[in-house]
Amino acid sequence: MTAETVPLAPGFAAIAERIDLEPLTASTVGDLLRARFDAEPHDILVRFLHERSNGGYASLCQLADALAESGAITSVEDTLILKPSRLEQFRQALPERRSSSAASRLGGTPGIIDLLDLVSVIGEVELDEAVTCSSPADVALAVLHGTLREVDGAVTMTDPVDAECLVAGLSAARMVELSGEVRTLHPTLSAEDGERDQGCPVVPGERLTDPG
Known part of the structure; x- marks a missing residue:
């Protein structure tokens, strides 16, 4: 709760x-x-x-x-x-x-799973796009529960570790499926952009880190 x-x-x-x-x-x-x-x-x-x-x-x-x-x-x-x-x-x-249990806490319906997977992968999804990939009721439930938070007309995962765990647990087939959904929402996004979004963030100042 x-x-x-x-x-x-x-x-x-x-x-x-x-x-x-x-x-x-x-x-x-x-x-x-x-x-x-x-x-x-x-x-x-x-x-x-x-x-x-x-x-x-x-x-x-x-x-x-x-x-x-x-x-x-x-x-x-x-x-x-x-x-x-x-x-x-x-x-x-x-x-x-x-293990991320965010979806099961919200009922684990297909709409909830799609919503949380997509938001976790992209990081931030415009509210109207979130509604398109699931439903207004799913988005409202996730925000009310505190799993998602709404900021300036967009939703993002409240707990970044939950998002990390969810993305890390996605199968290759599911990632391909989500990439298709991302390109549907953002037709100008290239496959290379999508792949870059899935990796760990670039760490600035590499010369200050251990090369091994």
């Missing part, structure tokens, strides 16, 4: 107290990484995890643990840095830490 759905359950609404937590700042993310790994995190690593976790503590912990387990971070002269060559292993490690 999320804060958005509490009012729908009178029993909970009568006793619930809503506490809104502010997202973690990049500075706090750096402090947590320093305490967790006993090394000074490089700015690139801090920015990478801050953006991927969206400032969420639980997501940050899962991402940092997955990076460590996959060998995608290493300490060089007491500085914690990313290893770009291991980012694909990191992406594959995410579903092992947490």
